[in-house]
Amino acid sequence: MRLQNILRNASKFRDVFDFGERQVTHWFPGHMAKGMKQMKANLKKVDCILEIHDARISFIEQNPLFQQSLAIRPHLLVLNKMDLADPSCKQRVLKQLRESGVRNVLFTDCLRQTDENVKKIVPLVAELIDSRPRYHREEEMSYCLMVIGVPNVGKSSLINALRRTNLKKGKASKVGGEPGITKAVLTKIQVCERPPMFLVDTPGVFPPAIENVETGMKLALCGTILDHLVGEDVIADYLLYSLNRLEKFSYVDRYDLGEPSDDIQHVLKRIAVKLGKTQRVKAITGVGDITITMPNYSAAAYDFIRAFRKGDLGRVTLD
Template sequence: MKETLRKVDCLIERILTRLEQEGLKNVLFTNCVKDENVKKVIPLITDLVSSSPRYQRAENVEYCIMVIGVPNVGKSSLINSMRRLHLKKGKASRVGGEPGITRAVLTRIQVSERPLMYLLDTPGVLAPRIESVETGMKLALCGAIRDHLVGEDIMADYLLYTLNKQQQFSYVERYGLGEPSDDIESVLKRVALNLGKKHKVKVLTGTGDVNVIAPDYPAAAYELLRTFRKGELGQVLLD
């Protein structure tokens, strides 16, 4: 447990250092599943807006903030978490594990009474051009690009490469591999067999077509990606 916490602290420190190099400050890490640190968001926003030279308190009795980010980063989840904590109300924005759940800028969603604050949920945004294949793969692994546009098998192969490179070998024990491997086909086969994922495959023979039972590689790739996105393969920093 202590080792895991140490790795998380190191990961956060690396992210903060990189963001500071980019000129970004006032960074707050949240977990909208556990509502961790979410209560700190509104006080931080209030302080930043109030200290802005363009802010006129006499003319503004409420705050209206737009939430912007790449697809599937958790914008709607953040809004719902804030409503749950500050207003004791349920979901106002749809959430899901696929990019593109929010398709338009929604009407103002109240998240706080004191101060009176509204948030605008927005569709995910990406740069017009992705600078490299590797950047595209990282975005795809995070769910910012729809899986079928890249291919689950290709993404799973890149994920395996990343896990091995960072010596994150939790997948070995989880799926009963015995040892780390850089062969995605053998890994997916083991994942499929471990989970009982099988399907019928038509094989052409000299005497006709024969249906055989084979490991379901696409299902195994999807499982590997889903497990990674849930954080169950370890704390992985792609950048």
């Protein structure tokens, strides 16, 4: 009965998100050009491209820099953070990727101590490399892969998971929950002895132009863009819009809302009250200044966004 009431109220939700006059160009730092140049110089030294996406946003466009390389080199697309994505969308995602020409796809959760699909990467990559000519590398006995992707999708986590799985060794790449941890193209990192396989870690880079504001918002919501460049208030509102559109209402119980809402100010106020996130501010009245306690909307938005990114609001696929 409660679910029926929730769905009945869904007609009150927004059909589209109002992006206003927002532009995405200032969201993406210019320093990535240096990383792109380094990556391009290293492409001729690799046998395979290992492309990492966040499984919640599988269809973010590929970087044009790699289009030619993907056509002549083996390519494996790894959809990471599958523990945060909606598993019911998996077959639809695979179907759409295959229709777009992407054949080799694995879903992974690199933070798990043991992930069966991580175990499949080395043998699958070796098979893909051996099935094609190795341009300029026929005499090399070892395999070399380049790991590419936008920031904060788990490239370094994947490298560490491969080392843990195949070499029984610890971390080789620094991992963090914010974009921009890997700053430069690194030296080769060994991830397997038999066959000898090395990876080249790279900084997260975006395509030179993001196709639209909504794509930029999905990237921001998944933590690939620094929050302050977009605005946590905007990200929180887009998150609320997305959860309601996808009928993912676990936020209602988490924050004791009683029922879903499409009003971000109402939701943030309830979150602030629930978590005790308040602030004291001065107000001018006719009888003088008084101090009143107000909800801390910024702190509430911060908690709301991070709850989504950790999976505390359920498993969600945004595409």
